[in-house]
Every structure is written in C-alpha cells, then in structure tokens.
Amino acid sequence: MSNCKHCNHELTGSYCSNCGLPIKIKRIDSHYIIHEIEHVLHFEKGILxxxxxxxxxxxxxxxxxxxxNRNRLVKPIIFVILSSLIYTLTIHYFHIEDGYVNSDDTKGSSVSLIFNWIQSHYGYANIMMGIFIAFWLKLFFRKYNYNFFEMLILLCFxxxxxxxxxxxxxxLEGLTKLNIMKGAGVAGVGYCTWAIGHFFEKMKVASYLKAFASYMLGMISFFTLAFLLGLLIDVLIKH
Incomplete structure (x- = not known):
C-alpha cells in the first residue's frame, strides 16, 4: 500500500482512483516513440x-x-502546424522559391527579420494570420451563431x-521542373474561399464573395501590421 505521487491519494490498484495516474510508468523506448507518432497522425481515422x-x-x-463530434478529424491546431511543416520540408527539399513572403527590398531591416520569421514559421504565422481573417469573417458573417474562436477552428482546418x-x-514542381508554383496561390485561395463559403451557406454566391473578401482582407491586415511593426522597431532603434 502506498500513496499516489501526483495527488497523494491512497493507491489500491494499478491506477490512482482519484487522478488516474498509473502506479508504474513504462520506460520510454522505440514502442513509446512509435505510439506517440501514431497518436499524432491517427486520432481516429488518421490525417489522410x-x-x-x-x-x-x-x-x-x-x-x-x-x-x-470532435474525434473524427485531426485536432485543428495540430493540423495547421503539421500541414505547414509538410509544406516547409517540401520546398526546402526541392530548393523551391515559394514567393509566399518577399522582403528583398528591406534586407537587414526589422521588416526583413519579421518577414523572414514568418517564412520560417508557417504554422505559427498561419495561426496568427487566422486571427485577422477570423475578425473579418466575424464581421461579414455576423448573423451566424459562431463565436470568434469557432471561426479560428474553421480557419485552422x-x-x-x-x-x-x-x-x-x-x-510537382520539384519532380517535373515546371514552374507551377505561381498557380499554387490561386489554387490555395480558391480552396479557402470555397471551403469557407461551403461552411456558412454553400448555395449562396454571397457566401463565397464574403469568404474571399474576408480571406484577402485578413492577409492584407496581417502583413500590413507586420510591416508597420518592423518600421516602428527601426525608428525606435535609430532614436
């Protein structure tokens, strides 16, 4: 007989009846690592x-x-970070210039540093950009009963x-050597517009127009703020 190390409750079995902590924790090995990877990629039926x-x-x-039901799909924040990681690894492996963020005209400035950070941390940047897009979605679709945080979940997916x-x-560009990355932006924005419009009211053209406007205004707001923040930092440094 002993007490739980976590809550000091008296133990009577293999698990603490109060907090659920196992009495004996298994040692970390290859099986543990494989299980953790599967846990991330296969919440129920998997990322595919x-x-x-x-x-x-x-x-x-x-x-x-x-x-x-929140068990069928991969958790939204993990999904957007994992998706961004896949994209980052893909363009780095094939040495592709994506044009997602361009700060060549401001090299050495705080603006350049901020934009380079955005380019290197797509997962976090997408979540932050989603905050701006969610603001515009909440504005354009205010008659629907979704709060700001539910809008963020929508945008993570x-x-x-x-x-x-x-x-x-x-x-495809890496394998074929064809310059097709310019079409990625059109396809990506097109999907986001369609998916957001489909979420609210798929039979109304206005839903897709407002979805497109929200997405573009959110991106513009995010990058404008990043640019202004960089300029402000440069001004403060010079003074």
Whole structure:
C-alpha cells in the first residue's frame, strides 16, 4: 500500500482512483516513440481521412467538429502546424522559391527579420494570420451563431488544407521542373474561399464573395501590421 505521487491519494490498484495516474510508468523506448507518432497522425481515422473529408465536404465536417463530434478529424491546431511543416520540408527539399513572403527590398531591416520569421514559421504565422481573417469573417458573417474562436477552428482546418495544396504544387514542381508554383496561390485561395463559403451557406454566391473578401482582407491586415511593426522597431532603434 502506498500513496499516489501526483495527488497523494491512497493507491489500491494499478491506477490512482482519484487522478488516474498509473502506479508504474513504462520506460520510454522505440514502442513509446512509435505510439506517440501514431497518436499524432491517427486520432481516429488518421490525417489522410481528415484531408479527404476536408477536400470533399469541408463545411459539413468542420460544422460537425464544432457542434457534434470532435474525434473524427485531426485536432485543428495540430493540423495547421503539421500541414505547414509538410509544406516547409517540401520546398526546402526541392530548393523551391515559394514567393509566399518577399522582403528583398528591406534586407537587414526589422521588416526583413519579421518577414523572414514568418517564412520560417508557417504554422505559427498561419495561426496568427487566422486571427485577422477570423475578425473579418466575424464581421461579414455576423448573423451566424459562431463565436470568434469557432471561426479560428474553421480557419485552422481551411488554412491547413491550403498549405497542403501549396505543398502538392511544390512537390510537382520539384519532380517535373515546371514552374507551377505561381498557380499554387490561386489554387490555395480558391480552396479557402470555397471551403469557407461551403461552411456558412454553400448555395449562396454571397457566401463565397464574403469568404474571399474576408480571406484577402485578413492577409492584407496581417502583413500590413507586420510591416508597420518592423518600421516602428527601426525608428525606435535609430532614436
């Protein structure tokens, strides 16, 4: 008989009846690492299932995640970070210039440093950009009963798929040597517009127009603020 190391509750079995902590924790080995990887990639039916559902029925699946069942799809924040990582690894492996962020005209400045950080941390940058897009979505779709944080969940899924579309274009360009990355932006924004419109009301053209406007205004707001922040830092440094 002993007490739990976590909550000091008296132990009577293999697990603490109070907090659920196991009495004996298994040693970290290759099986543990494999299990953790599977845990990230296979929450129920896996990331491939999530990608398929977001390609075929994005609106329906994201609505179900928000209101009914949160076990079918990969968790949204992990999904957008993982998608961005796949994209980053793809363009680095094939040495592709993506043009996602361009700061050549301000080399050595704080603006350049900020934009370089954005380019190197797509996962975090997409989440932050999603905050701006969510603001515009909340403004344009204010009659719908979704709060700001539910808008962010929508954007994690949608922008994650957008990064996977960019990754697919980068892979094709790397394999074929054809200059097709310029089409990635059109395809990515096109998907995001369609998926967001599909989420709100897929039969109304106005939904897609407002989705496109929200996405573009959110991106413009994000990069404008990043640019102004860099300029402000440079001014403060000079003085």
């Amino acid at each position: 299932f999530t990608i398929r559902e977001l390609l075929v029925r994005p609106g329906q699946n994201i609505r179900e995640f928000i209101t009914d 949608v922008m994650g798929m957008g990064m996977l579309i960019f990754a697919a274009f980068a892979l």
